[in-house]
Amino acid sequence: MTDSFEPVIVGFTCNWCSYRAADAAGTARMKYAPNVRLIRLMCSGRLDPTFVMKALASGADGVLITGCHPGDCHYIDQNYKALRRFLLLRRTLKGLGVEPERIKLVWASAAEGLKLTNEINAFVEEIRALGPLHWPKWDSNGHTAEKQPILEVTA
């Protein structure tokens, strides 16, 4: 089963740093695993934990949260808020039986295309090792039918 398992990962990036890092990686033709779908936010402080819950409930196997290095946030200290949310969210997911390793926080500056690439590739392998999450799609009979991924799986 895990042989054919391609993790689906949603990655949230900050407009000012990690999104540019991903861009820089692309410009420099560095390759990162296609399993991650990046979503750009203006700042990691915009990351509402709801987004993470929704991603997991909709078929994601892991969620990557990225932002500017501590001290570098363009909105002063929003990335510290993101850090605190992340830590509290991780504890909550653990209480729900979700491996806390399914969410990861990475700081990456606009210049760190290579760092981001390595972090993404490492995260994909970590999630691959954990296996699929397969959150059920609850039907009205109290339980779920098959997995009906809202996020398409990479070929």
Place this chain on the structure above:
Amino acid sequence: MSEKPKFAMYWAASCGGCEISVLNIGEKILDVDAHFEPVFWPVAVDSKYKDVEAMEDGSILLTLWNGGIRNQENEHIAHLLRRKSKILVAFGSCATEGCVPGLANLYPVEEIFSTAYHTVSTDNPQGIHPQPVVQVPEGTLTIPAMNPVLKTLAQVVDVDYFMPGCPPEPHQIAAVIDLVIAVLEGKAQLPPKGAVIGAGNSTVCDECPRARNVKHITAFKRIQDVAPLDPTLCILEQGVPCNGPATRSGCNARCPRVGAQCIGCYGPAEGVLDYGARLITAFASVVDAKEPEEIEAILDGIPDPVGQFYRFNLADSLLRAGVPAWKKNGH
């Protein structure tokens, strides 16, 4: 039979508190009697499922449904009453969001049974363990089977209105009854379908009289460990996790007014998709620390995040249940 419009109230997986709260409306209950014919109301009226089945579809004007959908019987009656009712109201926290019975969505059904029937606190010398189907010499006995997880009413049938609260406050129930009577008399219009009724559109904090300043939390504490609690200052500001910031208004901040933190019984505030996520945001914002170790030490003060963030709302949250509850069921 009188010409009065028909009224029903049913309880599914709930504690019975919603029924009590209806009685708590005091003499207003006489208005209910004056304007409605209670045709089905297990706590108050002796009628049977077959009586409901015999009614014409849509013949009950108003059904207040309390309780979550935990087993096949709850589910069957939900469909039945949906068919028979013009207006179906999810009444109270269990019906709207699962409430405390919904916390069982953290565990597989077998574990719920073994806790209920086979732990030290249970006197069960014969080791009785209920089965949905049992053969006895006289024939086959059945009881309703449990569903794998508890569902809210709206996860099972179409719901017209939602009335939050554990239980709904009597003054809010009275206001809703007044409204329905005014509609019957042609003096008012029903709110749009799907509306939350008997509650406010803001947060508990908005109705809370306590003074608020910028919060710098360096430790979360249990309320009994903060002595004495400042009676005029925001409880969260004093380090006690208070769920007011994420909770819908409507109770007039009942708990903080009497010196207790809000635990969230009015459910998510308007526009909140996931109650726990909103609280995580709120609590993370007030923690005054920047280093991971320091933050973790402060968060240790919330030893049960799921209980803190989803005490009432787990069954209606985005994830709905813990992994152990569904893992075994074909996953």
